[in-house]
Amino acid sequence: MSLDQAATGPLDRLAAHLAEDMAAVNALIRARMASEHAPRIPEVTAHLVEAGGKRLRPLLTLAAARLCGYRGEDHIRLAATVEFIHTATLLHDDVVDDSTRRRGRPTANLLWDNKSSVLVGDYLFARSFQLMTETGAIRVLEILADAAATIAEGEVLQLTAARSLATDERVYLQIIRGKTAALFAAAAEVGGVIAGAPAQEVAALRAYGDALGICFQIVDDLLDYEGTGKTGKNIGDDFREGKLTLPLIKAIAHADGDERAFWERVIETGRQEDGDLERALRILRGHGALEAARADARAWAERARMALKALPENDTRLILAELPDYVISRIS
């Protein structure tokens, strides 16, 4: 997608629609990522926060609150909370994955060290709990604390499933529901809860976030095999790390004897040679695994759109309904 297309895309329309709220969120994030005593903290955090992430998750919170007619200020705190949780998990993920690039820039663990990334991540987690506590809304705290636990659970599951050819689509779904969709779902849900929306609408917001998050992660995993480098990720990272993502799982399910031996060598034992990524891509294409994963992503996008039907019809809902297509557009 070119920059011109992006400038008129639904994510930009959502950001424009919520520009005033988002400015307040950004100001709150900058104020709260400071630390009087440990200057290393804002250095590391600024590197990541200012790198121009899409702020998709906090936008979900703001949009959900707006959609449900909220008129207070707590959605600003909750959106900042969600972005802090997200930033903390990015810092820890990059340590766990030994990543070197994020959002097109060197990662914090590369620029400083793993120690700083672990501890600054912990600081941001704590900051997020301070922020959400300020709302005094216990149901919101439950949802976000549950999401934080589910995220960590998904990450641990991913760690133990890595390099195991026994990882199937059911386990994959559980992993991405944890590591990605849990925060999308919680981000949307708390917007509804803080607005005092009826239970049916809150459930619809959660279902929307869940489906959008799953769609988002499937697309992200596809980009690891067919991205152009514009996303700021290194192509083939997941393959090199032996991560069992959807395209790989689908191809392995159809593997013949030779392919099975190949997957055992490159994924299970991790002994990779020049040309292995290219061979993996040929096998994936041969089994239609990339196309099948794209179809799954499209189905989740459709589920996200359907979930919105239970919500009040307004401008915000119209933009949210276009977001799944924006996510899909990254791979088409």
Add this chain to the structure above:
Amino acid sequence: MSLDQAATGPLDRLAAHLAEDMAAVNALIRARMASEHAPRIPEVTAHLVEAGGKRLRPLLTLAAARLCGYRGEDHIRLAATVEFIHTATLLHDDVVDDSTRRRGRPTANLLWDNKSSVLVGDYLFARSFQLMTETGAIRVLEILADAAATIAEGEVLQLTAARSLATDERVYLQIIRGKTAALFAAAAEVGGVIAGAPAQEVAALRAYGDALGICFQIVDDLLDYEGTGKTGKNIGDDFREGKLTLPLIKAIAHADGDERAFWERVIETGRQEDGDLERALRILRGHGALEAARADARAWAERARMALKALPENDTRLILAELPDYVISRIS
């Protein structure tokens, strides 16, 4: 201290005094450290939780609640919360310090890997926020979220102060107030808050925990230079890592030219040779740095005891008044 002495020491008397509550805390910890989907989580957690830590921090919460006449059940949740936060920070500390031994056993990062320690630590942080949220007591959530942020801040400050000979006693106090005393203080304070104790008593509990925590960390740092190995720590770890702890800071403040050059080599540049630890110990003893640090620890123990005077006189307070001496007894 021999095992016989320990069996009749104040910590055991406190544990016996609160045995029923502590059994409930341990049951809750075991129930909540489980994970339906990621079996790696309880494996890692059990390794640390079952290793026989002293449970000093949850005992503080239970004792504070009891001291203030609390009759509910939320102190059990809060004590488990405090132990989860502590366990999470231990997991992350051992990654940050590249530690190999903890409580006399190999560390989780050695038995599994750094990745598991980072993610399981995150899981326990999230679990701790779930647990505290169940109390529905916003003031308690504020105190514990603040403590979590202060802990991380103290750890980052310690990281950036490492190997810097400019680290003085003021910075040291800030570091240990963060990394250790903040949780002691919060653990005691929330016991009073949940009991609905008057502000003056809550403040006294906080002051007690703060002073006890500072005393505890000074003693811990002393043991790194004069421990016997019975504590399960490796002697000289802090020295090898270039950590500026109180004995070292006091010795450096009195260094002559030769000593200054020695500290610059072994601490600032980290170029250490055989015999350096022994030479460091000779210098520390020559300046009375170990004895001066012990005197500081004793002064904080006295401050902890004094803080208790604002609290109701009862059996629990009597045992709490003996705890500082127990902490000091580890180095005398």
